Amino acid sequence: MTTTTEQLEQVARLAAEAAPVWRTSSAGERAGWLRAIADALDANATELVEIADRETRLGSARLTGEVARTTGQLRSFASVVEEGSFREIVVDDADAGATPPRPELRRWLVGLGPVAVFSASNFPFAFSVAGGDTASALAAGNPVIVKAHSGHPELSRRTAEIVAEALRAAGAPEGSFALVEGREAGNALVRHPVVQAAGFTGSVSGGRALFDLATGRPDPIPFYGELGSINPVVLTPAAVTARGRDLAAGLVGSFTLGAGQFCTKPGVVFIPSDAGFEDAVATAVGSVAGGPLLTDRITAAFPDGIRTLLDDASTSIIAHGAETPDGARPVVVTTDAAAVAARPETLLEEVFGPLTLLVRYRDEADLHAALHVVPGSLTATLHAEDGDDVSETLELLQLRAGRVLFAGWPTGVAVTWSQHHGGPWPATTSLHTSVGATAIRRFLRPVVFQDAPERLLPPELRDAALASVPHRRNGVLVIPA
Amino acid sequence: MTTTTEQLEQVARLAAEAAPVWRTSSAGERAGWLRAIADALDANATELVEIADRETRLGSARLTGEVARTTGQLRSFASVVEEGSFREIVVDDADAGATPPRPELRRWLVGLGPVAVFSASNFPFAFSVAGGDTASALAAGNPVIVKAHSGHPELSRRTAEIVAEALRAAGAPEGSFALVEGREAGNALVRHPVVQAAGFTGSVSGGRALFDLATGRPDPIPFYGELGSINPVVLTPAAVTARGRDLAAGLVGSFTLGAGQFCTKPGVVFIPSDAGFEDAVATAVGSVAGGPLLTDRITAAFPDGIRTLLDDASTSIIAHGAETPDGARPVVVTTDAAAVAARPETLLEEVFGPLTLLVRYRDEADLHAALHVVPGSLTATLHAEDGDDVSETLELLQLRAGRVLFAGWPTGVAVTWSQHHGGPWPATTSLHTSVGATAIRRFLRPVVFQDAPERLLPPELRDAALASVPHRRNGVLVIPA
Numbered sequence: 001m002t003t004t005t006e007q008l009e010q011v012a013r014l015a016a017e018a019a020p021v022w023r024t025s026s027a028g029e030r031a032g033w034l035r036a037i038a039d040a041l042d043a044n045a046t047e048l049v050e051i052a053d054r055e056t057r058l059g060s061a062r063l064t065g066e067v068a069r070t071t072g073q074l075r076s077f078a079s080v081v082e083e084g085s086f087r088e089i090v091v092d093d094a095d096a097g098a099t100p101p102r103p104e105l106r107r108w109l110v111g112l113g114p115v116a117v118f119s120a121s122n123f124p125f126a127f128s129v130a131g132g133d134t135a136s137a138l139a140a141g142n143p144v145i146v147k148a149h150s151g152h153p154e155l156s157r158r159t160a161e162i163v164a165e166a167l168r169a170a171g172a173p174e175g176s177f178a179l180v181e182g183r184e185a186g187n188a189l190v191r192h193p194v195v196q197a198a199g200f201t202g203s204v205s206g207g208r209a210l211f212d213l214a215t216g217r218p219d220p221i222p223f224y225g226e227l228g229s230i231n232p233v234v235l236t237p238a239a240v241t242a243r244g245r246d247l248a249a250g251l252v253g254s255f256t257l258g259a260g261q262f263c264t265k266p267g268v269v270f271i272p273s274d275a276g277f278e279d280a281v282a283t284a285v286g287s288v289a290g291g292p293l294l295t296d297r298i299t300a301a302f303p304d305g306i307r308t309l310l311d312d313a314s315t316s317i318i319a320h321g322a323e324t325p326d327g328a329r330p331v332v333v334t335t336d337a338a339a340v341a342a343r344p345e346t347l348l349e350e351v352f353g354p355l356t357l358l359v360r361y362r363d364e365a366d367l368h369a370a371l372h373v374v375p376g377s378l379t380a381t382l383h384a385e386d387g388d389d390v391s392e393t394l395e396l397l398q399l400r401a402g403r404v405l406f407a408g409w410p411t412g413v414a415v416t417w418s419q420h421h422g423g424p425w426p427a428t429t430s431l432h433t434s435v436g437a438t439a440i441r442r443f444l445r446p447v448v449f450q451d452a453p454e455r456l457l458p459p460e461l462r463d464a465a466l467a468s469v470p471h472r473r474n475g476v477l478v479i480p481a
Numbered sequence: 482m483t484t485t486t487e488q489l490e491q492v493a494r495l496a497a498e499a500a501p502v503w504r505t506s507s508a509g510e511r512a513g514w515l516r517a518i519a520d521a522l523d524a525n526a527t528e529l530v531e532i533a534d535r536e537t538r539l540g541s542a543r544l545t546g547e548v549a550r551t552t553g554q555l556r557s558f559a560s561v562v563e564e565g566s567f568r569e570i571v572v573d574d575a576d577a578g579a580t581p582p583r584p585e586l587r588r589w590l591v592g593l594g595p596v597a598v599f600s601a602s603n604f605p606f607a608f609s610v611a612g613g614d615t616a617s618a619l620a621a622g623n624p625v626i627v628k629a630h631s632g633h634p635e636l637s638r639r640t641a642e643i644v645a646e647a648l649r650a651a652g653a654p655e656g657s658f659a660l661v662e663g664r665e666a667g668n669a670l671v672r673h674p675v676v677q678a679a680g681f682t683g684s685v686s687g688g689r690a691l692f693d694l695a696t697g698r699p700d701p702i703p704f705y706g707e708l709g710s711i712n713p714v715v716l717t718p719a720a721v722t723a724r725g726r727d728l729a730a731g732l733v734g735s736f737t738l739g740a741g742q743f744c745t746k747p748g749v750v751f752i753p754s755d756a757g758f759e760d761a762v763a764t765a766v767g768s769v770a771g772g773p774l775l776t777d778r779i780t781a782a783f784p785d786g787i788r789t790l791l792d793d794a795s796t797s798i799i800a801h802g803a804e805t806p807d808g809a810r811p812v813v814v815t816t817d818a819a820a821v822a823a824r825p826e827t828l829l830e831e832v833f834g835p836l837t838l839l840v841r842y843r844d845e846a847d848l849h850a851a852l853h854v855v856p857g858s859l860t861a862t863l864h865a866e867d868g869d870d871v872s873e874t875l876e877l878l879q880l881r882a883g884r885v886l887f888a889g890w891p892t893g894v895a896v897t898w899s900q901h902h903g904g905p906w907p908a909t910t911s912l913h914t915s916v917g918a919t920a921i922r923r924f925l926r927p928v929v930f931q932d933a934p935e936r937l938l939p940p941e942l943r944d945a946a947l948a949s950v951p952h953r954r955n956g957v958l959v960i961p962a
Contacts, residue, residue, distance in 0.1 A: 418953075
């Protein structure tokens, strides 16, 4: 069901027509549209989970939870829209006495126009057709055109039908939402003059290719890609001594979750070289099964990734999980910090699937030399005890990741006002998050009105409306009572 | 005085070493450093203006005002840093009862690392060595490396000396600020692994080349370019009838200001075809002199730009300003909306210098067809009367520009909390402003701490510090008393 050039043109034309309606929609209208999508997905959850399980084999428990996460996310963005801070309204009154005299300025953020969203394979709901990029782009006031992931085509089509129908029934304009399929259609989408921004979750190679298309346009557009992440974890000797067995169990649970197919999987773990932590991990992983991988491509790539690691003389497999007839077997590989510092491009390449690399370090200098070469990541985790001096380690981790954790494990990304899901290249391509309330900022642009007669201002920028929305006036923040 | 490869490496190494000091500097320290620069520039204003006038011939009155604008801008960013909202601090407390249980998250924005700034020729202070990009990058907590504009090399060096010395005397680390010279050094700078973002003000061709280098890096970095802008103006028939002579005088004042070398110069003016406005402009411009242009390249390009316009059969010159021995003579060219709609790439190319293009429109349909093809601009201006129905015109102008004016003229950009100086390509390369308080956002990245022990949190994110800074906690905005 590859989308043809003619079909794409039709989709783009309708999205362009819908754009001004979305941009000028009220907070109430837009929140209603987002909630209508959430309600429709919830109402069809059983059918959707069944299709998703058939196509992804992620299991109905996980998938049912993911539907709830996805609809919760849509409703969360509805609340963000209603709260109104996302507009970043700033008013400076005229000042005839200033040198030079200052005009009245009223600034806000408005929707950019049609947004292209490229779905991921590993979250067929939360990072797919009606996932976070779609929710935040709609919340910002933009029509969305989704490029379906080939890993779950039927689910993509059915989800898109439900979204489009919910929007239609709720009174949103034709052209608010569409799905396209096929690699060529995706490439054409990101280059289409109507499209004003793109969101992407996927591989470094796929993301880079689309990023290059987006930035190479005659009129470059922002490309918000979440690409690859190794998610370093550091265990101090004191932490391993105090709670090595718990840490081993926690690590195994995290790197095998979803068969190791999370963008926040702890892919590299720095461990003290003489603490016996490897044994604890080997014990913990022994009975843990992997699971089927998402696609044939991922299934084929997993053993390739292991082989590439093992080609390095410093590495060896120290433990396997349980063997199952249908699924990738968890695997734990070790190396040392000196090897990582010397050959990061080989040893710190992300391997999608249930694999983690334990890196033995002798001392802080050894550890820090290796941390210096860890690629940009979504997360970095530090397990330390109260007495540890971790200031330099923490400084290095903050430079390499957007989320720094001190307890628990990086898998699991809360959808909140405060969340940041992003990091230095190749974790993401931009200084913005793809999860949480502030993800909406990616699809907005500022516009300021200078000395506008009140009748020509957007209703939201008139004095009467300011009373009910957080804003800044003459430099001072104002929160509605 | 071209910067050598070895010199650039030295500058980059020192900036990398200074970066953590800037990133972790307190608001008070950073504000002090910004004010120290401002004070030092003010103290040396007479000398700086003299050098600037010799190199740019912009005149001492204009240049003295520009120094004040520049130092005011530095002090304004000091206040922005002290106010603290720019950190966008968001805290969500842990919620063990949520499904799944939610960790504590504390998010803020921190400096990216060393920033490259490419100076403009037309504002030798406000958009040059110590201009807006430098001020906002330092305010965000980053060392800055400026690529000097070849149009005012001596001024660039002297300004850089004063800035570096002021920072040193105020206790900022070595490597906080540096200047490089030469095109090759600029290209190397934007590709240097140490550099984490770039700001640029200049031509579309120069900006595009650097944008391509920045986005083409193995690790792409954000490139904030302000490139080119035609700044459309629309006059309704009623406005011309009511105050045609004032509008003509205002337009002439604006397009000849600074010899037409402002990025906000009104370059294309849509006028009703039968209102006699051309005569009013011809009268107003007759006695107005231009002035010397900034560089030999700009001086040579101005007549080329006029010739290109006149090659189009639809155009003619309807008026000239006063002839002066040393300077570009103001010129007013006319065409019609149908020609603009048919050949925007010829007729709507920005011409740097004292030229404006009057475009006659017969009716709204004629006007709107032409507005559809106006390139993205920094500003759009509408002069209308109370009885005019301008909704569709206004809709089109908002799509094409970041600042929409309803009175006055686009030259003159107030440095305020609310300002937005940006717009669709080619006005700027991003969804951010290069003037005003929110320009700081370009040089910050989010970091979130999950379940961090208080002692390991940055001081600004601890509960005690939150009492004195605007932030959001559990979804609710909090303003310090």
